[in-house]
Amino acid sequence: MEPDLSVEISGIKMKNPVMTASGTFGPKEYLPFVELNRLGALVVKTVTLKSRPGNPPPRLRETPCGVLNSIGLQNPGVKVFIKEDLPWLSQFDVPIIVSVGGETVEEYLKIIEFLNETKEISAVELNISCPNVKKGGIFFGVDPDEAANLTVKAKKISRFPLWVKLSPNVTDISLIAKVVEESGADAVSLINTIVGMAVDVKTFKPYLGGITGGLSGPAIKPIAVRMVWEVAKRVKIPVIGMGGIMNAHDALEFFLVGAKAVAVGTANLVNPKAVLEIISGIKKYMKEKGFKRMGEIVGKIII
Amino acid sequence: MEPDLSVEISGIKMKNPVMTASGTFGPKEYLPFVELNRLGALVVKTVTLKSRPGNPPPRLRETPCGVLNSIGLQNPGVKVFIKEDLPWLSQFDVPIIVSVGGETVEEYLKIIEFLNETKEISAVELNISCPNVKKGGIFFGVDPDEAANLTVKAKKISRFPLWVKLSPNVTDISLIAKVVEESGADAVSLINTIVGMAVDVKTFKPYLGGITGGLSGPAIKPIAVRMVWEVAKRVKIPVIGMGGIMNAHDALEFFLVGAKAVAVGTANLVNPKAVLEIISGIKKYMKEKGFKRMGEIVGKIII
Amino acid sequence: MKKGDNLIFNLSVEVISNQMIASEVFKIKFFSKEIASVAKPGQFIHLKLDYEDILLRRPFSFYRAEKETFELLFQIVGKGTAFLSKLKPKEKVDVLGPLGNCFSLPNNISRILLVAGGIGIAPLRFLAEVAKKKGIESYLLYGTCSSNKIVDLADFKALTKEAFILTEDGSFGEKAMVTDLLQKFAHEVAPDYAYACGPRLMLKEVVKILISLNIKVEIALEEVLGCGLGVCHGCVCQTTKGYQTVCRDGPVFEGKSIIWE
Amino acid sequence: MKKGDNLIFNLSVEVISNQMIASEVFKIKFFSKEIASVAKPGQFIHLKLDYEDILLRRPFSFYRAEKETFELLFQIVGKGTAFLSKLKPKEKVDVLGPLGNCFSLPNNISRILLVAGGIGIAPLRFLAEVAKKKGIESYLLYGTCSSNKIVDLADFKALTKEAFILTEDGSFGEKAMVTDLLQKFAHEVAPDYAYACGPRLMLKEVVKILISLNIKVEIALEEVLGCGLGVCHGCVCQTTKGYQTVCRDGPVFEGKSIIWE
Numbered sequence A, B: 001m002e003p004d005l006s007v008e009i010s011g012i013k014m015k016n017p018v019m020t021a022s023g024t025f026g027p028k029e030y031l032p033f034v035e036l037n038r039l040g041a042l043v044v045k046t047v048t049l050k051s052r053p054g055n056p057p058p059r060l061r062e063t064p065c066g067v068l069n070s071i072g073l074q075n076p077g078v079k080v081f082i083k084e085d086l087p088w089l090s091q092f093d094v095p096i097i098v099s100v101g102g103e104t105v106e107e108y109l110k111i112i113e114f115l116n117e118t119k120e121i122s123a124v125e126l127n128i129s130c131p132n133v134k135k136g137g138i139f140f141g142v143d144p145d146e147a148a149n150l151t152v153k154a155k156k157i158s159r160f161p162l163w164v165k166l167s168p169n170v171t172d173i174s175l176i177a178k179v180v181e182e183s184g185a186d187a188v189s190l191i192n193t194i195v196g197m198a199v200d201v202k203t204f205k206p207y208l209g210g211i212t213g214g215l216s217g218p219a220i221k222p223i224a225v226r227m228v229w230e231v232a233k234r235v236k237i238p239v240i241g242m243g244g245i246m247n248a249h250d251a252l253e254f255f256l257v258g259a260k261a262v263a264v265g266t267a268n269l270v271n272p273k274a275v276l277e278i279i280s281g282i283k284k285y286m287k288e289k290g291f292k293r294m295g296e297i298v299g300k301i302i303i
Numbered sequence C, D: 001m002k003k004g005d006n007l008i009f010n011l012s013v014e015v016i017s018n019q020m021i022a023s024e025v026f027k028i029k030f031f032s033k034e035i036a037s038v039a040k041p042g043q044f045i046h047l048k049l050d051y052e053d054i055l056l057r058r059p060f061s062f063y064r065a066e067k068e069t070f071e072l073l074f075q076i077v078g079k080g081t082a083f084l085s086k087l088k089p090k091e092k093v094d095v096l097g098p099l100g101n102c103f104s105l106p107n108n109i110s111r112i113l114l115v116a117g118g119i120g121i122a123p124l125r126f127l128a129e130v131a132k133k134k135g136i137e138s139y140l141l142y143g144t145c146s147s148n149k150i151v152d153l154a155d156f157k158a159l160t161k162e163a164f165i166l167t168e169d170g171s172f173g174e175k176a177m178v179t180d181l182l183q184k185f186a187h188e189v190a191p192d193y194a195y196a197c198g199p200r201l202m203l204k205e206v207v208k209i210l211i212s213l214n215i216k217v218e219i220a221l222e223e224v225l226g227c228g229l230g231v232c233h234g235c236v237c238q239t240t241k242g243y244q245t246v247c248r249d250g251p252v253f254e255g256k257s258i259i260w261e
């Protein structure tokens, strides 16, 4: 018998627990490589109220086992997203999670109001953890009061389940998670990138136009696994784990420490088929080990 | 003309700006490979008041471009250190920095009192950032008030310059640095390891006996460089940078963002001669570029 | 510049040959019908190199493509290219491509000017070959730092109506930079169209000179790439239309559209 | 167990040969007078493998050492050993060693028992050879999971007075585990001393059995290593004297001193 990989997160039924991380997967561009209907869910690139040009280049720098990015939430704005991307996306049988970002509480709420008018989406993910924007973004993710305030207000108006994406750039991520849960979040996803920097010793200049950037990839995996573990112990809402997942084994680490689902980011940039390979890898592992449901793995770390 | 690599940190004259990071270098064991007199300074393994057995094994796990360790400050205690190690160390012409760790303020102060009786050491480094001990350690490094309180008291009694080693597991490391500076610290060193975790998907168990451990090595370098940059902008006391330095170029990144000196940790475990190679690499770079003094590099990032 | 073909493959392809043809410069040949048959001049291929801690793919322009094989020309600048230089025949590499847009060769033109700096020669060779097949005459202005960096001289002489070679140290041809002689050369050739590839500073200068001569120029740009597919927005450059991706909107841009910092 | 020699070298040494001698098991030979001349049975060498994102060195026991060369026996278990298996003659590896203590061969003994599980045979071959030179008779009890994992059978037969081979699947010799037959074998041999190396669970059992027979046993332990020099305290195991480092206090320990979890 085939193992059953399905999970349910905040009322959303997913065929499997593997989704794409915001900002790292282009559904249209990856169509030649990935059958979208096979994904657990699709988290789209963070949308903001108005279009954003993003940060000055260079925007990427490879570091040991990691990538620094300073994209700066380049996106065409929520209206263009709703008009041009959403209808196309809705042809697929896959939950669409819309990541939203803003500089003020009002901006976040306005975006949610726009999204409330649509039918095609399954959940909203509040990105309160983008390290690459000057205003807003991470500001809401590192202060428990700000995180609570935004979550309460967003939850009040959102027609859709509300996920909150947490920042790892904090002293105690489980505290923020707890606060966000108490404020009404239906799920938390973590981690976003860790603020980092690299300098060219030939030119004396930072490699990134934005000076600092967000670190992702295998380098941060041990930190992400630890944070997911801390959060999963403390909250009851589902935890979506991410950070350096390149293969099925990496994903399984996150499940064991308590992630109900995972998201794949940087791996997509390297290997367009990464998500599919991870899904089949998890299935293979479960078959070999004789597991039938995700529930037999999630949170089953032996301490 | 040979470039002049010397620097002065809290009144201590160092031949060059490269020291060994606490816990990663054994002066006796490395003697066959390293002429100790050539080091900028030697930071010894953290000593505690009483001997500590350390954490249960396994204590090490390799992660992508990094190492997780859960040593747990295994050491024979300050008295044995003073009696057995210090006399031997004092035969060398190299500043000895003694790293101290404790579970309570009183313990830290008692150790300093013991050290005050010695003549051979150049500075005390308060380790308020060890993630691998249940009590104390990191606790003092993540709370500005605790960090301030401990620093004030330690400074009051210490006969030696006081360095404070900061934890990266915080929301704003430059805030802690500032607070510590205002409390009388003569220098700050950063970063200690970042809390991480890895799980064996075959056994469902954490790889480390201590469950979580501290992440070091190249993986954390971009985070360390960013933190040193943030701290160096905010404090006037010297900043000692570390985290993933494997070669001279890595060290130079830290100088450019404002570190007056650097420390080498994990690299020692891989290559006993790492420190020496880094020192010659810096010299070579300076010669090629025509730099004469460290001051022409330190903090000279072009933004 | 034109949109490239939409067909993109992600394949594991075999090395046929790999040889050093100038100082630190290598020519590597791969077998792949699929890719060779659709690759266009200016497009690139994105290589996954399983070496050390390399994470991101590395992009290289097509230097040649015919029937079942394609070739790349590359210079060793870091660990990815160092590893690439050691690949042996029969070894396999995961490739993604062809990617990006391509140089345009409008129908009404009959003579073109190619301006190459160093390894920037790579995409221009392929262009010269296609131009020749279409009966378009190419004139090449090609500068390197020294004679030991010059590649495939005979080949270029055969492909072009005239190939003018310079070195910065004067060890071959005139001792000059491409930008020193471009004005004169372009004036003499009077091309319908120009194409340039090379270091950023050179391109900036080349565009300025050619615009002043009223010659349309397309340039192939480089940036650090992530996905290569236009998804991550990691590779943008500033243009008159705002930030555009080098990997998808480019790598070929109209010279006049770039806003140089 | 004894303290090893104090001479420790950090050298780049050349591979002489590298061959698969059983399923996923390789024998690699290096050239180094310095190291070969001081290495003792039980000691190990710490290899720096420049491959992918490997950071820490990897430790391997000496399988043989004579005059100018030393050999290791290793099993592929991860990327470091996979890389090692691909090294070719003339390639160089940065090594640190000899490290650790060594097996003791007290003067007054005349027959010893060697108990090996799988790749745990590695340090015991070297011990058998040295014992033979000293006129000490070795008796080997060697178990592997299957016949395709057995190494150097003829060699062991020559080095030992008796070599008793078992496989878990019965594909060669008796179908049994080392621990099943140890009691009987040890009783028959009645050795002065025993030495064991193999998986942790086997060692625990072996020590229990031999202690119950009043036979002194030394075992070679494994742990994940960092520095290999006794500095980082990363490799400890629990003993009656508290935590001891496998790399420096070990890898050879008196069986009775280990506190098994």
Ligand SMILES: Cc1cc2nc3c(=O)[nH]c(=O)nc-3n(C[C@H](O)[C@H](O)[C@H](O)COP(=O)(O)OP(=O)(O)OC[C@H]3O[C@@H](n4cnc5c(N)ncnc54)[C@H](O)[C@@H]3O)c2cc1C
Binding pocket: A062, C044, C057, C058, C059, C060, C061, C062, C072, C073, C074, C075, C076, C077, C078, C079, C080, C081, C082, C119, C122, C123, C221, C222, C223, C224, C225, C246, C251
């Ligand atoms: C569309 C495109 C086509 C290219 N075509 C060719 C070609 O035909 N022949 C050729 O030799 N080179 C070409 N390049 C440049 C080539 O991609 C880089 O030289 C290569 O990626 C460096 O890899 P590395 O691992 O050796 O260097 P690294 O160790 O990664 O870095 C060495 C230096 O190269 C820079 N660099 C790293 N990655 C890139 C990148 N993706 N793009 C640009 N610079 C980078 C770094 O900033 C650093 O200064 C092209 C680049 C692009 C974007």
Ligand SMILES: Cc1cc2nc3c(=O)[nH]c(=O)nc-3n(C[C@H](O)[C@H](O)[C@H](O)COP(=O)(O)OP(=O)(O)OC[C@H]3O[C@@H](n4cnc5c(N)ncnc54)[C@H](O)[C@@H]3O)c2cc1C
Binding pocket: B062, D044, D057, D058, D059, D060, D061, D062, D072, D073, D074, D075, D076, D077, D078, D079, D080, D081, D082, D119, D122, D123, D221, D222, D223, D224, D225, D246, D251
């Ligand atoms: C003193 C000593 C002597 C040894 N002698 C031999 C020998 O003669 N022949 C032999 O085949 N093996 C020997 N080993 C084990 C050998 O060191 C490991 O198999 C090797 O380091 C694995 O490297 P890898 O990169 O292939 O595996 P990895 O990809 O690193 O890991 C694969 C598996 O091996 C484990 N492992 C990783 N590093 C070590 C380590 N340093 N020690 C133990 N386990 C580890 C991991 O936890 C994992 O389960 C010895 C170990 C020690 C401590």
Ligand SMILES: Cc1cc2nc3c(=O)[nH]c(=O)nc-3n(C[C@H](O)[C@H](O)[C@H](O)COP(=O)(O)O)c2cc1C
Binding pocket: A021, A022, A023, A024, A045, A046, A067, A069, A071, A073, A099, A127, A130, A165, A191, A192, A193, A215, A216, A217, A218, A220, A242, A243, A244, A245, A263, A264, A265, A266, A267, C226, C232, C234
């Ligand atoms: C190029 C790039 C762009 C990203 N853009 C976004 C974004 O728009 N919104 C967001 O919430 N996270 C964004 N992220 C963060 C990822 O979604 C993910 O949280 C992080 O990269 C860690 O996962 P990984 O290591 O698998 O990449 C981005 C990451 C990368 C590398």
Ligand SMILES: Cc1cc2nc3c(=O)[nH]c(=O)nc-3n(C[C@H](O)[C@H](O)[C@H](O)COP(=O)(O)O)c2cc1C
Binding pocket: B021, B022, B023, B024, B045, B046, B067, B069, B071, B073, B099, B127, B130, B165, B191, B192, B193, B215, B216, B217, B218, B220, B242, B243, B244, B245, B263, B264, B265, B266, B267, D226, D232, D234
């Ligand atoms: C094995 C090991 C032991 C360490 N022990 C100590 C310690 O006792 N005291 C301390 O302040 N830091 C300790 N550290 C942290 C290092 O001093 C250093 O801050 C950290 O590892 C980052 O530098 P690196 O990446 O160069 O290793 C230890 C690190 C390692 C890897």
Ligand code: FES
Binding pocket: C224, C225, C226, C227, C228, C229, C230, C231, C232, C233, C234, C235, C236, C245, C246, C247, C248
């Ligand atoms: S590399 Fe990702 S958009 Fe160009």
Ligand code: FES
Binding pocket: D224, D225, D226, D227, D228, D229, D230, D231, D232, D233, D234, D235, D236, D245, D246, D247, D248
């Ligand atoms: S490996 Fe460092 S003490 Fe043993």
